[in-house]
Amino acid sequence: MADLEFHREGHIAHVRLNRPQGLNAITPEMDQAMYDAWREINADPDIWAVILSAEGEKAFCIGADVSGGTDRDGRMALAGGLTGIGGPLVTCRKPMIAAVQGFCVGGGFELAMCADIIVAADTTQFGLPETKVGIIGECGVVHRAVRQLPYHIAMALILTGERIKVAEAARYGLVNEVVPYSDLAEAARKWADKLLAASPLAVQAAKDAALGRLGYPLDVALATRFEAIEAYEAAADRLEGLAAASQRRKPVWTGR
Numbered sequence: 001m002a003d004l005e006f007h008r009e010g011h012i013a014h015v016r017l018n019r020p021q022g023l024n025a026i027t028p029e030m031d032q033a034m035y036d037a038w039r040e041i042n043a044d045p046d047i048w049a050v051i052l053s054a055e056g057e058k059a060f061c062i063g064a065d066v067s068g069g070t071d072r073d074g075r076m077a078l079a080g081g082l083t084g085i086g087g088p089l090v091t092c093r094k095p096m097i098a099a100v101q102g103f104c105v106g107g108g109f110e111l112a113m114c115a116d117i118i119v120a121a122d123t124t125q126f127g128l129p130e131t132k133v134g135i136i137g138e139c140g141v142v143h144r145a146v147r148q149l150p151y152h153i154a155m156a157l158i159l160t161g162e163r164i165k166v167a168e169a170a171r172y173g174l175v176n177e178v179v180p181y182s183d184l185a186e187a188a189r190k191w192a193d194k195l196l197a198a199s200p201l202a203v204q205a206a207k208d209a210a211l212g213r214l215g216y217p218l219d220v221a222l223a224t225r226f227e228a229i230e231a232y233e234a235a236a237d238r239l240e241g242l243a244a245a246s247q248r249r250k251p252v253w254t255g256r
Helices: 028-043 105-112 143-148 152-158 165-170 181-196 198-212 218-223 227-232 236-247
Strands: 004-009 012-018 047-055 060-062 096-100 104-105 117-121 124-125 164-165 178-181
Touching: 004 028, 012 028, 012 181, 028 117, 047 060, 047 165, 096 181, 105 124, 105 164, 117 181, 117 198, 124 165, 124 236, 143 152, 143 236, 152 164, 164 165, 164 178, 165 178, 178 181, 198 236
Parallel strands: 012 047, 047 096, 060 104, 096 117, 104 124, 117 178
Antiparallel strands: 004 012, 124 164
């Protein structure tokens, strides 16, 4: 079995870390496989949603595999570029659900925060242990945490290296749903089905707009013209949405 599994199920792409014996720490070979997966996902118009998951109950991911040292040669950012840690940032344009469990720490925590929706098993613990073990790099896995969590909560994680359990993370809005580990895959699939019920092109345009002006003042974001949204005006799915509404039926999306 490959350390990184990638397959399609209808309109859903599954990307699964499969190295439970190493707590799903990401090797350079896994980085490359993930990079190839993100490229294919972005390029394939028939992929409308992504589920990111990991094998084994003990850990979703503990970050980069540093068993051979901390120098990864800067070949690409962690997780095939998705995190932007250690190299150029690669953006997944399709909506992504992360299904996490056990230890979700360091670069693994950063990877989960790259998703748009997080479903967590009740066994999950989140943390940024870098300062505690003295291996923090120039960038550090800190920037998403301080944007996605309340400032004092994020800074406590960053500065102390301590972990928080999933119930506490849920209180801070970090995760969308907490379920027993046995229900994790089913819960992620239900979220994917919710995404598939929406217009795929509208979803992708909305994600592009939201992330494209995330760090800008509101007045700048409101004044921005977004190419993906403007292109959607001519899409067949937009016309299908209007027709379905007038005919009081469910739309049948084509992603075109």
